[in-house]
Amino acid sequence: MPNQTTAALLLQSLQQLGVEFLFANLGSDHPPLLEALEQAREQGRALPRLITCPNEMVALSAAHGCALAGGRPQAVIVHVECGTQALAGAVHNAARGRVPVLIFAGASPLTQEGELRGSRNEFIHWIQDVHDQHGIVRGYMKYDYEIRVGHNLPQVLARALRIACSAPQGPVYLSAAREVLEQEVPGLDAQPLLARPLEPLALAPAMLGELADALCEARSPLIVSSHLGRRPEAVRALQRLSTRMAIPVCESAPSCLNLPTDDPMYLGNQWNQPVQNPLLAEADVVLVLDSDVPWIPTVNRPRRDARIFHIDVDALKQAMPLWYLGAERSAQADALCALEQLDAELQRRPLPLQAIEQRRARIAALHARRDQELAALEARPGDGGITPEYLCACLRAHVDADTIVCNEGISNYHTVINHLRLTEPGSLLASGGGSLGWSGGAAFGVGLMRPGSKVIALCGDGSYLFSVPSSVHWMARRYAAPFLTVIFNNGGWKSPKLSALALHAEDAVGRAEDLGMSFEPAPDHAAIAAAAGGAWGRRIGRADEVEPALRDAFAALAEGRAAVLDVQVGAL
Structure with missing residues (x-):
């Protein structure tokens, strides 16, 4: 086969190994990848689909949801150590949730005098050069490796994916400098057999x-x-x-x-x-x-x-x-x-x-x-307000066999499970970790992997803000992967308050009126999604508003628009 750059070989090998999506936040280390993508587009060669992600945590959360919904690993591309750090808590979620994801990061160029193609030509190439880029995430990875030459790249990728997909599954991290990505190497094919996970273990x-x-x-x-x-x-x-x-x-x-x-x-x-x-x-x-x-x-x-x-x-x-x-x-x-x-x-x-x-x-x-x-708890509240139980019971009427729920209800985790009463395997997903902000990106990733499914993200108002909704809903509109977000809004961080009261209910915490966890004045959550992604949105606080709002939200989904329903379910 004719020579190609390491970057082109990287993309070709990912395609051959079954990776469908590249959730990318691009930077100055990625020109070789962009050139390879454009060449492939001009030549009509198939490669994994590039998904532009304005935020790295959203990118990894989307890959996480995609992998859960499809059972196959996807790839995330980030910018040197800055992008690696910006993956944030999504790294924890992927590790604790045992999700197979391949993370690829560029690295600052290795040369500064133009000795090799890709040598340093921007001031940030010195600023972003650190002693141990891999150390930022090594404690969460099943495997990490710096690609030094392109000649064995297909084998390295296959090994990384094999480790990621073998039980217990988890994320892996690879990096390469620009000079390596620009290097011309003989054309090679990846061998999917080398990427097959280990066979499952049986009981003795x-x-x-x-x-x-x-x-x-x-x-x-x-x-x-x-x-x-x-x-x-x-x-x-x-x-x-x-x-x-x-x-x-x-x-x-x-x-x-x-x-x-x-x-x-x-x-x-x-x-x-x-x-x-x-x-x-x-x-x-x-x-x-x-x-x-x-x-x-x-x-x-x-x-x-x-x-x-x-x-x-x-x-x-x-x-x-x-x-x-x-x-x-x-x-x-x-x-x-x-x-x-x-x-x-x-x-x-x-x-x-x-x-x-x-x-x-x-x-x-x-x-x-x-x-x-449980049925008794689902009764319509007599005071006209909305309880989480009543909200879930109303939502349940709109759930069908193709519905997938991303549960980040936090203090309402159990309420969601108890009152949605799901019965289909694979219909309920959660991060498996403890870093909030997963559900928005994950729901987008599920929608990409399972087009046609009804995707619902359930979260608190705190976890909604953590999810970077401006990025999430821009992506949902750009890539036609709409989903419904239902916010259980109690006006702040309820779970940290519950944690504090569990230890100090009889102490100063128990006597305090404000523990610094309130979100007043309240953000307009639905407006954020509307401004960023043209989403339908509404905020409600009375029981008689729930059914009409849900009908309108699902009608928006049917039209291809994401929807955000911000529901006041009590005060902090």
């Missing part, structure tokens, strides 16, 4: 046998999960196990739908609520499947003699300095593979059918009672 026979024994002997077993549903087929496998053995499932800080909420074995989700879960307190066998924080020991924990089994795609949690569970058996294994093994093992055994049926009736009754309690 000894643990499989012990776990099957424990579940058959248990009087009150319980399953806890948080992110098993990242693989939709694992949801059905969990459903088969919980149905066969009549084992209730509780979610702890879920970042996806792990069991349909209408399944009789589903018994809710718990986040930071300072209450003991009664099912966890009574369980004699607890199976933890893919969960970083299955319970918070200071307020909610299993009984002391409970037998705990732990199966996780990331069982050691090596990225977390302090973490332990106390399980008698723990395995780093693929949840779907483990559940299929367990299902086959249980089919070979005589089961305690009478005990299982008694338990099934009891759990189904608890599920029905929970549904009644």
Whole structure:
């Protein structure tokens, strides 16, 4: 093949390795990439689609949402160390959420006298030259590497993507200076085989046998999960196990739908609520499947003699300095593979059918009672105001099988799950991390990957401002990926206030009227989106306004416009 620049080879290799989108915030280190993109356009060669992102955190959040919705890694391009730092909390979210994303950053040119093509020719090339650019994000990356020559670039990219996509998944970081990107190298093809992730791990026979024994002997077993549903087929496998053995499932800080909420074995989700879960307190066998924080020991924990089994795609949690569970058996294994093994093992055994049926009736009754309690909370408020529960119930009427919800409700995380009552695997996404501002970019990325789906971002007023809505909605209009944002507006940062009160309710914090968390005077959130992206927008505060506003918002979506519904749901 004819020679080409390393930049052209980079773009060609990403295309050959299955990357569809380049979420880019470009700078002085990227002229070789821009030249390669334009040459390909002139010649009609296919390359990943360039998505211009005015903000780097939005770019990575969009790649995050895109990867979750499509199950495939995407790429982010940023400008040297400045752009790397501007990725901000999205780096944390991608790492903690175990999302495969390839981040590529330029680097200041290596030469300053014109020795090589691409040598320094702007003052910032000295200012942006730092000792350890990779060190800015190394603690969050599964792999990082500086590309020094183009001759082995396809192999380097394949290795990076293989590491990103192998369990536990996560982001990877590559960089190259301009001289390297301008270097001419022989034409090469990437080999997708080298990028294939490692095969999933199965349970060892000894643990499989012990776990099957424990579940058959248990009087009150319980399953806890948080992110098993990242693989939709694992949801059905969990459903088969919980149905066969009549084992209730509780979610702890879920970042996806792990069991349909209408399944009789589903018994809710718990986040930071300072209450003991009664099912966890009574369980004699607890199976933890893919969960970083299955319970918070200071307020909610299993009984002391409970037998705990732990199966996780990331069982050691090596990225977390302090973490332990106390399980008698723990395995780093693929949840779907483990559940299929367990299902086959249980089919070979005589089961305690009478005990299982008694338990099934009891759990189904608890599920029905929970549904009644949730329905009571959804009643239209008598004072004419809007509660989060009522808002979610109204929104639920507009949800269909193709709806995807990006949940960044923060203090309303559990409310969203409880009252939207989603049932389709893959219909609920959350960042999996703790850096706010994810939902706007993520919803845009979901819309790019799943055109035709109804995409809804649910967030607080604080997380909406964190999301850089001016960039998000400009991108949504430019790339025709509209989505609905519903803001649970309580006038400020409610979650930090709740954290402070949890420790100091009887102290000065509890007596204070203003903790510096109010957003008064209130921003016009909808106007930001309208000005930046031509979005439909409205602010409401009365219950009788909810249904008309939702109808108008979804009508705007049907016309190809993004929509922002700013809902006053109480005061801080």
